[in-house]
Amino acid sequence: MSDAVETLPDGLTEFLEQAGWDGAAIDPIPGDASFRRYFRINRNGKPAMLMHAPPPHEDPKPFLHVAEWLIAQGMRAPEIYAAEAEQGWVLLEDFGQDRMRDWIDANPAGETAAYEGAIDALLELHKRPAGPFPPYDMAAYQRETSLFTEWYCPAAGLEVDVECHAAAWREALGPLLERQQPGVTVLRDYHAENIMLLGGSPGAPQGLIDFQDALVGHPAYDLVSLLQDARRDVSLELEARMLERYCKAASPGEHFAADYALLGAQRNAKIVGIFTRLWKRDGKPRYLDMIPRVWEAMERDLQHPALAPVADWFDANVPQDLRESGGGTIA
Template sequence: MIEIPAGLTEFVAQAGWGDADIDPIPGDASFRRYFRLRRASDETAMLMHAPPPHEDPEPFLKVAAWLNDCGMRAPEILAADPALGWVLTEDFGNDRMRDWLDVNPAQEETAYTAAIDALVELHRQPPGPFAPYDMETYLREARLFIEWYTPAVGLTVDEAGFEAAWREVLAPLEARQSPGVTVLRDYHAENIMLLGGVATAPQGLIDFQDALVGHPAYDLVSLLQDARRDVDPGFAELMLEHYREQAGQFDEHFIGDYATLGAQRNAKIVGIFTRLHKRDGKPKYLTMIPRVWRLLEDDLAYPALAPVAAWFDANIPAELRRTGGGTIA
């Protein structure tokens, strides 16, 4: 029995889809819910319910319009009632890049090259009308590590030192990211749709509602240091170099900035995945933490991260780090 949120039937009818069958689709780590609408003619659309106050569809609508205006492939908006959290969009199908590669592993380089090329095209656009990815945002995200993970494993840590170390490594990066590019912030294999099930097709973009203006390396980190899918380090390096060649990005600090943003993002994700378990009752995310922790350790080895690496050495026991973050109750 499908649990239909209040107001769904009325919204769908007003949008001209009242005769469609409604099938629920598994959601993500948010409060959003998704449904596929299917008419007798096999015409389909995607229905998102992002109910206030937990969610706000307005940013999604704003970013989707901007991306499509720039020639990118965000889903077309068919109808929306943001006050009630309803958005009806074009259906990109079922071919998420991650799942598609499970079936077509020989196409990995083709698919990732296309995903990198989409980022190159995005970064050629003037930055969108979005808020900056500034120091306070970086720090707020990084603090999720000490707000959720360290208490969950029973550690008392130097919180002031944590913030000071991050400020030290992020300050020069923040100065270098101006004027910035549009950063989608969750650009990874689960949020890239292979339209028509073809690796070389234009990349269908989803889950971009948190876009900011920031550093061009950030979405590369999201893609190549994927919390949900193993990406071979040598392959990630090959794709990173493909981006630099196509984008003409040869700044001597770029690789260090990539590692810095990798460490910041991976520390944040460890905190988020712990929170999803502790607060939201979603333990499945704990299984991903060892992968994220390994990526974090690799990033901390870069000289640009020396102050943050020293904090980890002083505050996080080596045994926890060797076991991919330890056991979270």
């Protein structure tokens, strides 16, 4: 057991002992935007990942539920070795350190191949019937878009028409809700930092992580998450090629481009709100640097005619200079 155990959460040693992993070496992994913490575990040469998702802020039961379903469908979610959900502990398979984003940074010539693998994994997921998860319904979409007016607009010093904002999204998303039936499993945070290259190459199986918030929704949503990535630049050319790859294989219908733009604007507006909240509420200002990238993608999505009601709201409520500066400076 490493010296780092002195600073680790209460109950960790007892959980590992009960799981048969007593005496394991423990290495904390730097955290991200949630209350979850992760640790690399190694006992007698066997690696594992330990997730601590403590209540009341976190609940590992949805993660366990989705993981079980994904594995049953032949998708590559991590195997669960042991869990004590009430205390927030999950011991699971270690997918290694080859995150897609890190691998591309080290192997830029392999970017296209890595994204092709990620698209193909989505195609496989979308061949399966939708999982036993809640629907991505209008209430869910609107809870997310309201984060923009709840967090970003006050931070930017904007007094906006909140009721018209909700009405604009309701009008724009209404047709999409009809088209997304019967729906597919939407992982909701499917991007280059949440995809693991299990064999250390883009041709290897794609390991899925961070899927605990899965819903049943539109197949375009995870494509948007992947190809309009908030955390890394994806060129317009690569985005177009990967969309073409998906559409050629899935034949998603004539309205798919409109739905992709709708969900792009919806997700990006949500992310601007979330990144502002991470700063204002949670004291994590590093996410502010990502807002211009997200905002640029949102502006492109708003140009689609399917977004006309939402675009009109932005024209009336968000000054042009703020929009041109990628969201501007907020305080």
